[in-house]
Amino acid sequence: MFSRKLDLLSFFLLLTIVILCGALMGAGLGTAIANLYGFSVTDLVKVPSDGFNKLERDVLRWVNLASQLLTFLLPALIFKYYYFKEERIGATFLPDKPFYFFLLMAPLWIFGSFPLVEWLYRQNLLLPLPETLLTMERGANETLMALLKMEDSFEFVQNLIVMAAIPALCEEWLFRGVIQKKLVEALSKPWLGILLGAIVFSAIHFQFAGFIPRLFLGIMLGYLYFFSGNIWISIWGHFVFNGIQVLSKFLNIQNEEASTSVIPHPDISWVLLSTFVTIGIFYYFNKLKDNR
Numbered sequence: 001m002f003s004r005k006l007d008l009l010s011f012f013l014l015l016t017i018v019i020l021c022g023a024l025m026g027a028g029l030g031t032a033i034a035n036l037y038g039f040s041v042t043d044l045v046k047v048p049s050d051g052f053n054k055l056e057r058d059v060l061r062w063v064n065l066a067s068q069l070l071t072f073l074l075p076a077l078i079f080k081y082y083y084f085k086e087e088r089i090g091a092t093f094l095p096d097k098p099f100y101f102f103l104l105m106a107p108l109w110i111f112g113s114f115p116l117v118e119w120l121y122r123q124n125l126l127l128p129l130p131e132t133l134l135t136m137e138r139g140a141n142e143t144l145m146a147l148l149k150m151e152d153s154f155e156f157v158q159n160l161i162v163m164a165a166i167p168a169l170c171e172e173w174l175f176r177g178v179i180q181k182k183l184v185e186a187l188s189k190p191w192l193g194i195l196l197g198a199i200v201f202s203a204i205h206f207q208f209a210g211f212i213p214r215l216f217l218g219i220m221l222g223y224l225y226f227f228s229g230n231i232w233i234s235i236w237g238h239f240v241f242n243g244i245q246v247l248s249k250f251l252n253i254q255n256e257e258a259s260t261s262v263i264p265h266p267d268i269s270w271v272l273l274s275t276f277v278t279i280g281i282f283y284y285f286n287k288l289k290d291n292r
Contacts, residue, residue, distance in 0.1 A: 006083075008186045015178070018075040026070035030063035045139075047146045057155070060147055061162045072170035079178045098288075102228040106237040109281045111244065113220065115274035120213040129208055137209050148249045156250045164246050168238035175201040175218070176225040176234050184226070194222035217241060220278075227285040 006014065027041075034041050037059045044052075044060045052060065147163070150156045175197055183193030198218025202211050225234040 008182070011083075011182055011186075015075065015079065018078060019071060019174075022074045023067070023071040025074075026067040029066040029070065033062045033066060034059055045143060047142045051149055052146045054151065054155070057147055057149065058158075060143075061158060064147075065162055065166060068166050068170045072174045076170070076173035076178050080173070084178075084181070098228065099230055099233070101288075102224065102230070102233045103236060105281065105285075106224055106233055107240045109220065109224075109278065109285075110237050110240045112277040112281065113216075113274055114244070115270040116278055117213045117216060119271045119274075120216055121210055124212040125209055133208050137207055140207060148246070150250050156246070159246050159250075160243060164239050164242035168235050168242055171201070172221065172225075172231060172235040172238050176222055177231045180222050180225065190226060194219060194226060198222055223282065223285065227289045 031041055034044060037055065039056070039059055041063065044056060044063060148159060150159060179200055180193055180197035183196050184190045185193075187193045187196075198215050198221075201218035201221075202214040205214060207214070221234045221237055224237045225231060228234075
């Protein structure tokens with residue numbers, strides 16, 4: 001179906017078309033799901049003053065699930081099968097000894113980077129952005145916060161699946177398994193392919209107040225895939241990052257007396273320690289790859 005002789009520009013033009021088709025199908029399926037429950041997508045985007053009720057949150061989760069699967073995962077699997085000729089896509093799950101090492105080390109690397117990521121986010125907020133972008137982003141954040149309201153443990157599990165596991169699976173297959181893979185193959189310097197893939201990953205979220213920390217996360221996930229050679233390791237790292245944030249929000253709601261989140265505002269000593277840990281583990285991964 002697709003020739004592997006496609007140049008970089010043709011590859012990304014074709015991939016963009018497939019992603020847009022998937023996004024249209026996802027939007028159509030999401031609209032159908034919303035209509036099935038008596039809502040319109042507009043109803044679920046505009047957050048009421050008292051927040052969404054449980055049914056509205058459940059429907060919005062299904063809408064988001066449809067969007068993730070068809071916008072990100074479907075194009076990724078099409079390109080994996082027809083362009084990269086990976087007939088046994090699940091074969092990358094087969095574990096070996098390095099797989100278990102990265103399985104244990106990835107959460108440590110991700111969690112250790114949190115104070116640095118938080119510091120980068122606060123620096124990003126200081127950058128001047130057009131009011132239109134800020135208004136659009138505030139609306140998206142309001143919807144996200146309303147969706148993250150969890151009244152019980154069952155809703156926590158729902159959000160852990162829909163907002164942590166599914167995005168990690170779908171986005172990693174596309175951004176690392178397809179986009180980064182093609183860039184690293186086409187460019188002479190792997191670090192450049194990883195960086196460009198991370199830029200695309202951050203930009204496509206259209207949340208520019210968090211562009212820099214998301215770019216940094218994309219680089220970390222890109223190197224997890226590059227060092228381990230296994231897409232499931234970067235999926236695991238992405239899930240850990242998302243899951244910590246869902247857990248943080250759940251614990252704050254369950255304990256109304258808590259005045260701080262699981263990841264508090266870091267002082268400079270924590271930021272420096274986080275930077276040291278992040279860079280140290282990176283060099284350890286790099287050395288391990290060279291030895292292999």
